[in-house]
Amino acid sequence: MSRVLIIGAGGVSNVVINKCCMNPEIFEEICIASRTKSKCDAIKEKLDGGKTVITTAAVDADNTQEVIDLINDYKPELVINVALPYQDLTIMDACLATGVHYLDTANYEPPETPKFEYKWQWAYKEKFEKAGLTAILGCGFDPGVTGVFSAYALKHYFEEIHYIDIVDANAGDHGYPFATNFNPEINIREITAKGRYWEEGNWVETEPLEIKRVYDLPEIGPKDTYLLYHEELESLAHNITGIKRIRFFMTFSQNYINHLTVLQNVGMTSIEPIEYEGMKIQPLQFLKAVLPDPSTLGPRTKGKTNIGCICTGIKDGKEVKYYVYNICDHQECYKEVGSQAISYTTGVPAMIGAKLLLEGKWKKPGVYNVEEFNPDPFMDELNKQGLPWHEDFNPTLID
Ligand code: NDP
Numbered sequence: 001m002s003r004v005l006i007i008g009a010g011g012v013s014n015v016v017i018n019k020c021c022m023n024p025e026i027f028e029e030i031c032i033a034s035r036t037k038s039k040c041d042a043i044k045e046k047l048d049g050g051k052t053v054i055t056t057a058a059v060d061a062d063n064t065q066e067v068i069d070l071i072n073d074y075k076p077e078l079v080i081n082v083a084l085p086y087q088d089l090t091i092m093d094a095c096l097a098t099g100v101h102y103l104d105t106a107n108y109e110p111p112e113t114p115k116f117e118y119k120w121q122w123a124y125k126e127k128f129e130k131a132g133l134t135a136i137l138g139c140g141f142d143p144g145v146t147g148v149f150s151a152y153a154l155k156h157y158f159e160e161i162h163y164i165d166i167v168d169a170n171a172g173d174h175g176y177p178f179a180t181n182f183n184p185e186i187n188i189r190e191i192t193a194k195g196r197y198w199e200e201g202n203w204v205e206t207e208p209l210e211i212k213r214v215y216d217l218p219e220i221g222p223k224d225t226y227l228l229y230h231e232e233l234e235s236l237a238h239n240i241t242g243i244k245r246i247r248f249f250m251t252f253s254q255n256y257i258n259h260l261t262v263l264q265n266v267g268m269t270s271i272e273p274i275e276y277e278g279m280k281i282q283p284l285q286f287l288k289a290v291l292p293d294p295s296t297l298g299p300r301t302k303g304k305t306n307i308g309c310i311c312t313g314i315k316d317g318k319e320v321k322y323y324v325y326n327i328c329d330h331q332e333c334y335k336e337v338g339s340q341a342i343s344y345t346t347g348v349p350a351m352i353g354a355k356l357l358l359e360g361k362w363k364k365p366g367v368y369n370v371e372e373f374n375p376d377p378f379m380d381e382l383n384k385q386g387l388p389w390h391e392d393f394n395p396t397l398i399d
Helices: 011-021 037-047 064-074 085-098 125-131 145-157 184-192 232-239 254-265 283-290 330-337 341-358 375-385
Strands: 003-007 029-034 053-058 078-081 101-104 134-137 160-170 195-199 202-206 212-217 221-227 245-251 274-276 279-281 304-315 318-329 366-369 389-392
Touching: 003 011, 003 064, 011 029, 011 037, 011 330, 011 341, 029 037, 029 064, 037 053, 053 064, 064 085, 078 085, 078 341, 085 101, 085 125, 101 341, 125 366, 134 341, 145 160, 145 232, 145 304, 145 318, 145 341, 145 375, 160 212, 160 221, 160 232, 184 254, 184 283, 195 221, 195 232, 212 245, 232 245, 232 366, 279 283, 304 341, 318 330, 318 341, 330 341, 341 375, 375 389
Parallel strands: 003 029, 003 078, 029 053, 078 101, 101 134, 134 366, 160 245
Antiparallel strands: 160 304, 195 202, 195 245, 212 221, 221 245, 274 279, 304 318, 318 389
16 A cells, blocks of 8 residues: 655646546555645645545645654655755655655755755765665656656667757747746746756856757747756766767747846846845745746646657667657646646656656665666556657757
8 A cells, every 4th residue: 555745735746646646556545745734735625535545734844854743644655745846855854764765856956046956866875775765856757757768768779879959848828928837936047047058078058048949849830949957967968878968948938038038137036135125035936926826827828848858879880860759738738637738747757756666666775867767667657647758760950
């Protein structure tokens, strides 16, 4: 019998929980715990009556002892962390203290400086190994499925992959002048940071959104995409042998860029606290409070996403080109679980990673990124759980 604690009750969490309830033979009991318990109760209310038994709890996951107490009380086998990246280390500490496995979808970053690096979480490797516990890092779509796609490509089609371009295209329209598809604070920190890609053993830094390419992708059409640093670049550069260059591109409309530029110009995206009517406030956190909550975008967002990896390399001395991708329809997701496709494409892989861990297929003591596991069972599950993938052996390559 599996009992799982899910921390966080936002857009991604809603999908993870819905999908766990669709796999009750694995997820027999779940506890949804978050800072605001009413959000946990609202998710539970919609799903109660199914085979999975759901309970809820309040927890401040910035406080390790609170998480330890909750784990000791609920006694789960695994904690799925779909709160924010700031809570990764406190939750990992609590898992170590209580002997529980761990899974998340975003790497730790210190709240005071946006630094997207795995070093803090990779430093836990030995502790998890010694405790006989598994920690799976970055098990959403990107990071997550993009790592599994890369591992699958390497296993089945290449001796060496030399170049990977990860392309994340969202042709969805929510009708608002400006809104982000997942937590606005985390999203804007990522987009306003310097761009970076890995080439010939070095990181090459760019100004934010400096490099633009037009990708013409299946079911999306031609779209402006911009080079960003994204956390899976670090782990894939480390784990995919033979790689010479890896980059990440994401689509943004001109309208989105215009709004972001204005917000940046007036200081609204700053994370430096300012004095406001006798209080210290962080402009970006204030901006988050006035922007639409991503978990409410589901009914309004129409269109599709296409996220995948374009790989080139060699097999049997010949050049191989390979593109593997998923297309997801915002409204189909909304009909199924009440969320838009960005939450859906993150939450489904988190559930799959948890399922494989609980089934013992992705269980090995230590701290791992997804590409370090056998990709095959994960790829099978993607097809079964709502994120089918497609292959193209002659994709257009862009310099
Ligand atoms: P939301 O902001 O919608 O939800 C976050 C949830 O975490 C909220 O319920 C929030 O509580 C809760 N939370 C925040 N701080 C704490 C705390 N200290 N203790 C307990 N609970 C807390 O975010 P999303 O659902 O959009 O994103 C969730 C995660 O998924 C993020 O880490 C994000 O980076 C990641 N992500 C990963 C992607 C991928 O493909 N790998 C893509 C998209 C997102 P409250 O309601 O009280 O604020």
